[in-house]
Amino acid sequence: MRLPSPRLLIAGCALGAVAVASGVAVAATSDSKPQRAASAGAQTTADPDARAEIFKLPQDSTEVERFWTPAAIRAAEHRQPRAAAFPAAAPQIRALNDGPSLQGAPTLPEDSAEPLSAQSAGVSAKAVTTARQWTRHGKPPARTVGKLFFADEKGNKYSCSAAVITAKNKRTVWTAGHCVHKGKGGEKGYYRNFLFRPDYKDGKSYGKWYADSIVALPGWKTKGDARYDIAAFTVKKYRGKGIQYYTGSQGYAFNYKGRKYSSYSFGYPARALPSKKPMNSNRLWYCSGRTFAVNYGGGSTGLGLKCTMGNGASGGPWIAGMKKNGLGRIFGINSMHNLKNLNMYSPYHGSAAVSVYKKISG
Numbered sequence: 001m002r003l004p005s006p007r008l009l010i011a012g013c014a015l016g017a018v019a020v021a022s023g024v025a026v027a028a029t030s031d032s033k034p035q036r037a038a039s040a041g042a043q044t045t046a047d048p049d050a051r052a053e054i055f056k057l058p059q060d061s062t063e064v065e066r067f068w069t070p071a072a073i074r075a076a077e078h079r080q081p082r083a084a085a086f087p088a089a090a091p092q093i094r095a096l097n098d099g100p101s102l103q104g105a106p107t108l109p110e111d112s113a114e115p116l117s118a119q120s121a122g123v124s125a126k127a128v129t130t131a132r133q134w135t136r137h138g139k140p141p142a143r144t145v146g147k148l149f150f151a152d153e154k155g156n157k158y159s160c161s162a163a164v165i166t167a168k169n170k171r172t173v174w175t176a177g178h179c180v181h182k183g184k185g186g187e188k189g190y191y192r193n194f195l196f197r198p199d200y201k202d203g204k205s206y207g208k209w210y211a212d213s214i215v216a217l218p219g220w221k222t223k224g225d226a227r228y229d230i231a232a233f234t235v236k237k238y239r240g241k242g243i244q245y246y247t248g249s250q251g252y253a254f255n256y257k258g259r260k261y262s263s264y265s266f267g268y269p270a271r272a273l274p275s276k277k278p279m280n281s282n283r284l285w286y287c288s289g290r291t292f293a294v295n296y297g298g299g300s301t302g303l304g305l306k307c308t309m310g311n312g313a314s315g316g317p318w319i320a321g322m323k324k325n326g327l328g329r330i331f332g333i334n335s336m337h338n339l340k341n342l343n344m345y346s347p348y349h350g351s352a353a354v355s356v357y358k359k360i361s362g
Contacts (some may be wrong), residue, residue, distance in 0.1 A: 002031055005189050034322050044145060047096065047219075049217060049222075049223070049228055049352075050219060050351055050355050051355060052217060052355040052356045052358070053215065053217075054213055054214070054215050054359055054360065055190055055209055055213070055214045056194075057194065057212055059192055059211070060318045061210040061236060064194070064195055065208065065209050065210075067151070068149055068193065072157055075157060076149075076158060076159055084145065096227055096301075096348060098350070099322050099350065100255065100257055101253075102253075102254040102255060102353075102357065103251070103252060103253045104165075104166045104251050104329075106140075106166055106248065106249055106250050106251035106328060106329070107166055107248050107249045107251075108331060109140075109143060109246060109247055110246075110248075111246050117193050126287065126288070128288045128289065129284040129287060129308065130272075130308050131279070131308045132284065132285065132286060133280075134286045137199055139325075141250070141266060141326040141327070142201075142326070142327030143199065143206055143247045144198065144247050144326075144327075145160075145162070145163045145164075145199070145266045145267075145284060146164075146197045146198035146205060146206075147160070147163070147196075147197050147268050148160045148161065148173075148175060148195070149194070149195040150179070150180070150192065150193055150194045150195070151193040152191055152192070153192065154248035158191070159268070159281075159312060160175060160178075160312070160316075161175070161249075161312065161314060161315045161334065162174060162179065162196060162315045163175075163319075163330060165232070165249055165250055165252055165361075166244070166249040166251050167249070167360070168361055168362035169234060169243060171234045171243050171244065172209075172244075172361050173196055173212040173233055173234070173243070173316030174231075174250075174315075174330055175227060175231055175232065175314075176230065176231060176314050176315035176334065177229040177231040178314060178335075179231065179314055179315040179326055180190075180194075180216055180219075180233060181220060181221050183280070184221070184222065184223070184224050185221070186221055186294060190214060194210065194211035194233065196208075196210075197209070197236055198243070198247050199247070199284075200284070200355060205248065206247055207243075207246065209236070209238070209258070210236050211233045212233075212235065213234045215231060215232050215360040217352055217355070222351075226302075227331075227347050227348075228352055229336075229345065230333065230347055230353050231356065232356050232361075233360070234353060243292045248327065250317060250319055250329065251330070252349075252357065253320060253331045254331070254349045254354050256352055258271050259301065259348075260290055260292065261290070261291045261303075262288075262320065263289070263290070263319055263322075263331070264286055264288045264318070264328070265287045265288070265304065265315075265316060265327065266277055266286050266316045266319070267284075267285060267309050267314070267316030267336060268283070268284060268285065268313060268316070269281060269311060269312040270310070270311050271311050272310055273310035273338075274338070277307075279310075279312075281312045285313070287305065287306070287308070287309060287344075289306045289307070290305075291304060291318070294333060294345060301348050302345050303345065303346045303348060304343050304345070305344050305345075307343070307344040307356075309337075313334045313344075314334050315333055315334060318331055318332035318334070318346055319331075319332045332349055
C-alpha cells in the first residue's frame with residue numbers, strides 16, 4: 001500500500017520556517033495513519049541521496065556568542081508551516097536498509113569528580129507516552145542531550161534538540177537534517193550561528209559549544225525527503241579536549257534490520273501533540289516505550305514511537321538499551337509527528353545514518 005507523501009513541519013525559512021519560543025517544529029506527517037511497513041528486499045545499488053557531504057561552517061565562536069544573548073534566546077519564534085516530502089525512487093528506498101551494520105559503545109564523562117558509572121540515572125521500565133520532565137541532571141542521559149540553537153540568513157532564531165554520540169574525534173553531535181539545513185537549496189540551505197548547550201535547564205547548561213562542521217545528506221539537502229532527515233555536526237574543542245570528555249556520549253546501533261526496540265526518546269519540546277498544549281521548552285522531556293515499523297510510502301520503512309513531544313524535540317535521540325548509568329545506543333531521532341495521534345517517527349537509521357556517521361566522526 002502506498003501512502004501519500006509524508007508532510008513535514010520543517011525548520012527552514014524557504015519553506016516558511018520555524019522556531020518556537022525556544023523550539024523548532026518537529027516535522028509532522030499528513031493526517032493519514034501510517035501503515036505497518038512492508039519489507040524491503042536486498043539491493044546493492046549505491047544510493048546517491050545517502051552520500052553524506054561535509055560543510056565547513058564559516059562562523060566565529062565569539063560572533064556566535066554575541067548573537068545568542070539571553071534576550072535572543074527568549075525571542076525565538078515558532079511557526080508551523082507544512083511542506084510535502086519528496087518520495088524516493090524504489091532503488092533508493094531499498095538502499096536505505098542496505099549496507100553494513102555499525103555500532104559503537106557509549107562512554108562516561110571523564111572529568112567527573114564522582115563515579116557516575118555507579119549512579120542510577122532514574123531509568124524506569126514503565127512506558128511513558130505522555131511526555132514527562134527528566135529531573136536528574138548533571139549525569140547521563142541529561143548530560144549528553146541538549147538544545148541546539150541556530151539561525152537562518154535573515155537572523156531568524158530557532159532551536160532543536162541533539163545528543164553527543166561516541167566518535168573517534170570525541171566531538172560529534174547527532175541531530176535531524178531539518179535542524180541544520182532547510183531541506184532544499186544545496187549548499188545555500190545551511191543554517192548558521194550554531195550553538196549547542198548540553199544538559200540545558202532554565203537557561204543553564206554544561207557549557208556552550210560552537211559547531212565548526214556539519215554533515216547532511218543530498219536526499220534532504222536537495223529534496224527535503226524525510227527518509228534522509230539525519231545529520232550530525234562537530235563542535236570545537238575546549239582546553240584541548242572534545243565535548244565527549246566532559247559530557248560522556250551515547251553509543252550507536254545502525255542498520256540492525258529490526259524495527260522493535262525498547263527505547264527512550266529525549267528532547268526539548270515547546271508544545272505537546274496532538275493537543276498543541278504548551279510545554280516548558282527550557283526543560284528536558286522524555287517518552288519511553290517500544291518502537292514499531294511504519295511505511296513512509298513506496299515501501300520505505302521508518303520507525304514509530306508513541307509520544308506527545310512536539311515542536312522543539314526535533315533531533316533529540318532515540319536511545320535503546322539504556323542502562324542505570326543513563327547510557328545506551330542511538331538508533332533514531334525525533335523527526336516527524338502525526339497531528340492526529342501520539343505517533344512520533346524517525347527515519348530508519350540504515351545506510352544513510354552509517355554514511356553520515358563515517359563522514360563526521362573521524
